[in-house]
Amino acid sequence: MTTTAPHPSPALDPALVSRLAALVTAAPDRPRQASYAPFTGDVVGEVPTCTADDVREAQRRARAAQAEWARRPLAERAAVMLRYHDLVLERQEQILDVAQAETGKARVSAFEELADVAMTARYYANTSARHLRPTRRQGALPVLTRTVEHHHPKGLIGVISPWNYPLTLAVSDAIPALLAGNGIVLKPDAQTPFTALIAVELLLEAGLPRELFQVVTGAGRDLGTPLIEGVDYLMFTGSTATGRIVAEQCARRLIGFSAELGGKNPMVVLADADLDRTVEGAVRACFSNSGQLCISVERMYVEDGIYDRFVPAFVERVERMKLAAGLTWEAEMGSLVSADQLDVVSRHVDDAVAKGARVLAGGKARPDLGPLFYEPTVLEGVTDDMELARGETFGPVVAISRVRDAEEAVERANDTEYGLNASIWTTPARGAELATRIQAGTVNVNEAYAAAWASHDAPMGGMKDSGVGRRHGREGILKYTESQTVAVQRGLPVGPMPGLPLDRYAKVMTAGLKALERAPFIR
Incomplete structure (x- = not known):
């Protein structure tokens, strides 16, 4: 894992902090609560x-x-x-x-x-x-x-x-x-x-x-x-x-x-995927924002025909990731946000390893970089009896599995109570067809998550236990x-006309409805 020496974040300007805090609607005598910097543990x-x-x-x-x-x-x-x-x-x-x-x-x-x-x-x-x-x-x-x-x-x-x-x-x-x-x-x-x-x-x-x-x-x-x-x-x-x-x-x-x-988002890698592009995409899919992203990937299904080439290349790239604290642009991944989140990640990985999962990359905390750092981690051999298999880890951890073909990959991708985001790597035409079979609110083909998320004209949200409603678009x-319908009626009423027998009204309406069915201008 490529790391750099910690660069503790400088304290924010006290005038800025005071000005922002004044925007909160609160009575003047309310007690104060602190926000803490994950890089150092200092009060922000x-x-x-x-x-x-x-x-x-x-x-x-x-x-x-x-x-x-x-x-x-x-x-x-x-x-x-x-x-x-x-x-x-x-x-x-x-x-x-x-x-x-x-x-x-x-x-x-x-x-x-x-x-x-x-x-x-x-x-x-x-x-x-x-x-x-x-x-x-x-x-x-x-x-x-x-x-x-x-x-x-x-x-x-x-x-x-x-x-x-x-x-x-x-x-x-x-x-x-x-x-x-x-x-x-x-x-x-x-x-x-x-x-x-x-x-x-x-x-x-x-x-x-x-x-x-x-x-x-x-x-x-x-x-x-x-x-x-x-x-x-x-x-x-x-x-x-x-x-x-x-x-x-x-x-x-x-x-x-x-x-x-929540989400337990899958990534599918098929044998016809571009290897180099997919490796880079997988790093973003799994470890952007230290994996603390609702639409990041926590499960990866790799087709047998590419598995033995993709996994070593992916692991090698993960091991070269740059981890660092500080306000510079050099880091690819930063810290987790809190001790609670670090505990969840550590517990999930330790439980999986204790039950037989193999660590291909990462697998441990990095207190030498900061109090809440955890290495980007790749696991193989994750089974359903492990907490990490189905529960949302929300950290820099991915479980990678070999599948026979695209059919098994889609089946396993859908085998979850969640349905927020998915990623498929294959030819564009094949990916677009398979994407419609994935039970997720957004599916990205040859991209991790950003293509769908940044398509602001299209809806974004989750299926199943991953949400209700949509944002965007x-x-x-x-x-x-609140939608409101205003209907203005001219001339004839919608109901029976005065003096027209009701049975006659029904016959006239029936004839009219049949005529309207054949009218192309109202279809």
């Missing part, structure tokens, strides 16, 4: 520990601002997002510093987040008018019925975002909600509040009304319920177990929600709206 900064009362105050403020925001022309709302796009790219060095300080990820992984935020802002700024415009629909009676579909903002949207992608998941789901005319209350993960707050600060600088986007900080167990109790729709990204709880709470209130949840903005 402190934010208020909010209460249910703070959540309700945040909701009150955002609701008060939402009505005026919704009345603004959509072009004005879009202009804010285009300015935001530019600010994110212009201030990237500071944003990346904050994201790395709180997550310990490599700078290139932090840049992935930043690029996604900019792309999301640009996409929805340029397409929201198309998605939201009133749309003519087929009326009940041709010519006589004019039917139009409208979309109105739901009102107040709650966003609960995780620690692994604290920049993009704090604001990329909020951007379409804001463009649809809604207000936002965000609860970022307690480990990464400042990354979320710097994203919000730039939104305000771009012209978003100050009260429209509220942030509360604290533990999900304390703030989750009051947040759900006071919003009109919830966007949640996190574990499947917590997602079930969120779903129950939203169901009791009869409000909509969308959730991206048309679905990613319309879910934040």
Whole structure:
């Protein structure tokens, strides 16, 4: 494993930390909670520990601002997002510093987040008018019925975002909600509040009304319920177990929600894959963001015809990966985010090895690099009795298995309760056909995950236990709206005319329905 000497991350500017913490909606006497730097264990900064009362105050403020925001022309709302796009790219060095300080990820992984935020802002700024415009629909009676579909903002949207992608998941789901005319209350993960707050600060600088986007900080167990109790729709990204709880709470209130949840994502390598390209793609698929990525690969199925060439090449490349702490661009992989995450990864690997799995690369923590580093790890011989086989590890670990052919690979890829993302490496035409047989919300052919994720015009989300609803594309903005049908009737009524016998009415309607079936203009 190629490593470099640790470069501890410098402390963030105290003025920046203080300015960002002031964006949290909290009573002045609230106790403070710290965010810690995974590279060193040092305190990044402190934010208020909010209460249910703070959540309700945040909701009150955002609701008060939402009505005026919704009345603004959509072009004005879009202009804010285009300015935001530019600010994110212009201030990237500071944003990346904050994201790395709180997550310990490599700078290139932090840049992935930043690029996604900019792309999301640009996409929805340029397409929201198309998605939201009133749309003519087929009326009940041709010519006589004019039917139009409208979309109105739901009102107040709650966003609960995780620690692994604290920049993009704090604001990329909020951007379409804001463009649809809604207000936002965000609860970022307690480990990464400042990354979320710097994203919000730039939104305000771009012209978003100050009260429209509220942030509360604290533990999900304390703030989750009051947040759900006071919003009109919830966007949640996190574990499947917590997602079930969120779903129950939203169901009791009869409000909509969308959730991206866990994954145990497969990668299929077939014998006709390009070896060199696939090896590099596999490194990104498994170890981007230290494997702490909902759509990263944890299971790899390699066809027999290429297995004995692919596996040694992949292992050799993994062993050359550059691990480092610090705010430079040299590292390919950084740290895990917390001691809890390190414990999960270590437990999964140790359990698998104790039960007979073979370590081909990695397999141990690296405290010489930092308190939360773990080597990128490749395991062979993983069986279903091992915790790692089916449970989400969410770390830099992949189990690699030999399969006879594509049929077995697809069958084993689908043998999971999850269905978030998948990756297939073969010829483009063959991959596109096989992809439709994989039970996952996104499938990438000859790419790890970025091709589908960055296709912002297409929906992204999970099947099975990996989620409900979709982000991105048309679905990613319309879910934040209430659809309304307005039908204007001219001339003849849809029902019986006065004085017309009901049996005669039924015969006339029957004849009309038969005629309409043959009318090409209403098909």
